Amino acid sequence: MQPAVGRQGAQLGKFGARFLQLAGRAFSSQSSGARSQLAALQERLAKDEPTLKEFLSAYDVSDYSVEVGSKKNFKPKPEWMKRVIPGGDKYTTIKAKLRELNLNTVCEEARCPNIGECWSGGETGTATATIMILGDTCTRGCRFCAVKTSKAPPPPDPEEPRKVAEAIVAWGLDYIVLTSVDRDDLPDQGSNHFAETVSLLKARKPSMLVEALVPDFRGDSGCVERVATSGLDVFAHNIETVEELQSVVRDRRANFRQSLDVLKLAKEFAPAGTLTKTSIMLGCGETPSQVIKTMENVRSAGVDVMTFGQYMRPTKKHMAVSEYVTPEAFDKYRELGEEMVC
Numbered sequence: 001m002q003p004a005v006g007r008q009g010a011q012l013g014k015f016g017a018r019f020l021q022l023a024g025r026a027f028s029s030q031s032s033g034a035r036s037q038l039a040a041l042q043e044r045l046a047k048d049e050p051t052l053k054e055f056l057s058a059y060d061v062s063d064y065s066v067e068v069g070s071k072k073n074f075k076p077k078p079e080w081m082k083r084v085i086p087g088g089d090k091y092t093t094i095k096a097k098l099r100e101l102n103l104n105t106v107c108e109e110a111r112c113p114n115i116g117e118c119w120s121g122g123e124t125g126t127a128t129a130t131i132m133i134l135g136d137t138c139t140r141g142c143r144f145c146a147v148k149t150s151k152a153p154p155p156p157d158p159e160e161p162r163k164v165a166e167a168i169v170a171w172g173l174d175y176i177v178l179t180s181v182d183r184d185d186l187p188d189q190g191s192n193h194f195a196e197t198v199s200l201l202k203a204r205k206p207s208m209l210v211e212a213l214v215p216d217f218r219g220d221s222g223c224v225e226r227v228a229t230s231g232l233d234v235f236a237h238n239i240e241t242v243e244e245l246q247s248v249v250r251d252r253r254a255n256f257r258q259s260l261d262v263l264k265l266a267k268e269f270a271p272a273g274t275l276t277k278t279s280i281m282l283g284c285g286e287t288p289s290q291v292i293k294t295m296e297n298v299r300s301a302g303v304d305v306m307t308f309g310q311y312m313r314p315t316k317k318h319m320a321v322s323e324y325v326t327p328e329a330f331d332k333y334r335e336l337g338e339e340m341v342c
């Protein structure tokens, strides 16, 4: 379920990998602004589907996206997609520690362009890394993802939760994201492995904030409950794209309703104060009105944080990028998202 490999681009929060940070996250803070834009939008959506032109003029966005080049029609990547080379003391220390502890991170495997900001603490000063558990081979095959796939991946290491917890605690991070491939082959779909890793981490270092970015567990409520009650701070599950593109972008076993149900269940099972979080990629062929409807559905499911990323094709065999969405348009989605929590 972790989608990290294969996407890059604008992110709203700071936790996903393969994101290029451009804008703030939706839903994550209360907006002091008026609800006028959202109200106007809801009215428009109720009437009919707004065209892209209408979206641009209604929200004062001059450019929604930039065209993607091709072999015959080369176009350089827009400036905002270019990142500085990561560095800094904290980044260097974390990198050295990872090698010493033999931990795998999505951040490195996906060659995430945000790695320098996340590992050094970025704007918030909270150093974060995303650790992969349950192996590197997924039982699913999403069209945007470069992770290895197999119907029968090697069994997980039963000692991994202890090893990972000990390694992470020995390390100077403030916030850790645990994620995994999908493990449809396991009777518990890897949920016990997640829960055990979170519990061991929290037992050893209660002050560390732990996010679990989990698969959909095929909607199994027992698996969701196990992870949601393991002591984590953030239960994350990515819906990846708008409802209309689910079957184009994700593995056929995944779908929008199932993912939303997982997020709803997590909210019900988790102790009060636990956040739920999801993410979508832009640049997969979605329209602005589909994005906004998706945001509304996500918010209706009680999700606290929603992040947006620009999809980047990991290899030529993967789904093509439809467009590079501008930072301005990302900002507009952030504003709309903030209005939704007022």
Ligand code: SF4
Pocket: 001, 002, 003, 004, 138, 139, 140, 141, 142, 145, 146, 147, 180, 181, 182, 251
């Ligand atoms: S192929 Fe597996 S790891 Fe990749 S996004 Fe799909 S479910 Fe997640």
